[in-house]
Amino acid sequence: MQLNQDVRINLDRFWSTIEASALIGPGRPGGMSRLTLTDEDREMRSLFERWCTDAGLRIVIDEVGNMFARREGSEPDLPPIFIGSHLDTQINGGRFDGIAGVLAGLEIVRTLNDNGYETRRAIVIVNWTNEEGARFSPPMVASGCFAGKHQVSWVHDLIADDGARFGDELERIGYRGEQRCPGTPPDAYYELHIEQGPILDAEHRQVGIVISSYPSVGMRVKFSGETAHTGPTPMDLRKNALIAGARWLTAVDEIGWDFSVGDGKATGARLAAWPNKPGILSDYAQAICDVRHPDPVTTRVMAEKMRRAVFECAAIAGCKADIEDEWFWGGDIFDHDMIDVLHTEAERMGFDWRDIQSQAGHDAYFLATVCPTAMIFAPCRDGITHNNLESCEPEDFSAGINVLLHAAVARADR
Numbered sequence: 001m002q003l004n005q006d007v008r009i010n011l012d013r014f015w016s017t018i019e020a021s022a023l024i025g026p027g028r029p030g031g032m033s034r035l036t037l038t039d040e041d042r043e044m045r046s047l048f049e050r051w052c053t054d055a056g057l058r059i060v061i062d063e064v065g066n067m068f069a070r071r072e073g074s075e076p077d078l079p080p081i082f083i084g085s086h087l088d089t090q091i092n093g094g095r096f097d098g099i100a101g102v103l104a105g106l107e108i109v110r111t112l113n114d115n116g117y118e119t120r121r122a123i124v125i126v127n128w129t130n131e132e133g134a135r136f137s138p139p140m141v142a143s144g145c146f147a148g149k150h151q152v153s154w155v156h157d158l159i160a161d162d163g164a165r166f167g168d169e170l171e172r173i174g175y176r177g178e179q180r181c182p183g184t185p186p187d188a189y190y191e192l193h194i195e196q197g198p199i200l201d202a203e204h205r206q207v208g209i210v211i212s213s214y215p216s217v218g219m220r221v222k223f224s225g226e227t228a229h230t231g232p233t234p235m236d237l238r239k240n241a242l243i244a245g246a247r248w249l250t251a252v253d254e255i256g257w258d259f260s261v262g263d264g265k266a267t268g269a270r271l272a273a274w275p276n277k278p279g280i281l282s283d284y285a286q287a288i289c290d291v292r293h294p295d296p297v298t299t300r301v302m303a304e305k306m307r308r309a310v311f312e313c314a315a316i317a318g319c320k321a322d323i324e325d326e327w328f329w330g331g332d333i334f335d336h337d338m339i340d341v342l343h344t345e346a347e348r349m350g351f352d353w354r355d356i357q358s359q360a361g362h363d364a365y366f367l368a369t370v371c372p373t374a375m376i377f378a379p380c381r382d383g384i385t386h387n388n389l390e391s392c393e394p395e396d397f398s399a400g401i402n403v404l405l406h407a408a409v410a411r412a413d414r
Contacts, residue, residue: 003117003409005348009401010114014107015394020047021087021103022095031388032095036088036130037065037169044087045175048102048127055109057125061177063152064142065129065170068179071109073122073412079187081119081412082371083108083404084126086363090134094390096380101192102127104401111405119412121187128363129175135160137220137270137288138327143363147370148182161272188338188411189367192376192400194392196360198383206399208356208377209342213365214265215330217303218290221248221310225319227275227283237318238281242273244317245285251309252289255302264293264302265359286324294357296331329365330358335372338411342374345406351399360385374407376400 024044025034034040045067049059052069060068070080085101105125112119128146133139136158144150156167170176195201200208225239249268256266270288291302307323314321346353356377367373378400381391 002413003115003406005406007111007115007405009107009111009405011394011398013110014103014397014401017051017103017106018095018100021099025089027092028388030095031390032089032093033091034087034089034093035091035135036132037135037164037166037173039173041088042173042175045127048087051106052125055106055113057109060179061175062146062179062181062183063177064145064155064181065175065177066142066146066181067127069125071112071123073119075120076122078121079185080122080124081408082124082126082186082189082367083191083408084128084189084363085191085193086128086131088130088132088134090132090386092386092388093132094385094387096194096390096392097196097385098131098193100194100378100397104192104397104404107401108405108408112409119409120414121412123408123412124186131363136166138218138325139361140363140366143366145181146183147366149366149369152181185370187371188335189364189371189373190376190404190408191362191364192378192404193362194380194385194390195356195377195383196380196385199356200354200377200379201381201383203354204352205354205379206351207346207353207403209339209346209353210334210358210375210377211339211355212332212334213330213358214292214294215296215299216290216292216328216361217299217306218288218327219306219310219323220286220288220325222322222324223285223287223314223317223319224322225281225283225317228281230279230281233281239283239318240281241285241317241319242276242282244314244319244321245271245273245287247313247316248287248309249289251313252291252306255291255305255309259293259298259302262293262295262298264291264298266291266302266306292330292359329361333365333368334374338372338374338407341407341410342376342403345403346399349399349402351403353399376404
């Protein structure tokens with residue numbers, strides 16, 4: 001038995017879950033501020049758990065708070081299909097980034113329930129913890145832990161700006177599970193996401209099929225100096241860590257401009273310092289930057305320039321520098337066979353689609369290191385994202401979720 005090819009998801013029902021989510025952790029007008037492991041995150045997790053239980057799914061939670069909602073298949077011993085994204089948001093986030101991907105998985109399961117259809121493999125909806133990295137840096141730590149890139153103890157020991165420890169907050173909100181992490185890789189992973197770029201909206205396309213991602217390198221750097229009075233301390237004796245960090249952010253921004261013609265981008269994303277007060281030089285600063293470019297060789301060149309700038313900027317400010325963490329993701333990471341099926345389904349259903357590259361980071365990047373992975377993009381108005389003005393209409397998701405429905409079921413029935 002095969003799923004009827006005319007089956008479509010219930011768009012109104014999907015949209016009702018989006019609207020319910022938007023009530024939990026609202027931020028600036030129209031937007032969201034649901035940081036990971038906060039009370040608002042707990043409330044959203046509980047609502048998602050209730051929806052999944054009502055749909056007949058079994059919930060399992062792992063050691064770093066990743067949630068797995070399993071719809072059993074006819075052959076439970078086969079590796080399952082994962083469909084997922086994240087429910088946490090940026091501090092000034094939108095209503096769709098990540099959230100739409102998790103709730104799309106829920107709608108697919110509900111649609112299969114409506115049609116009484118049992119897949120051969122189980123389908124598991126996943127909510128990955130701390131994708132955004134807005135409270136605990138770096139981003140995507142929990143999907144990275146699932147894929148074996150991070151140790152559980154390292155994740156638990158991450159400290160937020162408010163002084164909270166990741167592991168303690170997991171315990172506090174009741175979402176530190178017992179399932180071991182790293183986890184057992186699934187047969188395949190799908191992630192639906194808003195594009196977070198203007199291409200689909202500008203071209204009036206209904207769906208984007210992600211064929212690759214911009215290679216990206218990021219660094220978290222600590223600059224160490226000495227406190228001193230801002231008045232009498234001579235310039236040549238100063239060791240101002242804040243200035244070392246600021247110089248590095250500016251240097252990285254210049255790298256982005258140097259490579260911008262080829263669509264290279266460089267970002268100074270964070271600068272935190274202590275004491276960071278008037279009248280005293282800071283003896284500590286932490287800065288985070290990243291570079292990305294569609295060409296992997298150029299990305300490596302930009303990354304080396306970024307790395308050299310760390311120590312040059314520290315030396316100018318009379319400080320020491322330590323690269324505390326460095327990460328890489330992206331490139332030709334998505335499964336070509338899965339992409340072909342997405343193409344076939346989009347064509348069969350008559351949607352206006354195009355191939356597209358991903359420029360942002362996603363949990364799918366880590367999953368792609370352990371299992372075949374594919375991504376689908378839905379258009380968002382003007383590409384505005386990580387902003388309370390992030391905007392989509394229900395119809396923006398119809399093509400993407402329906403393509404995902406039939407592609408995931410075909411994969412599950414292999």
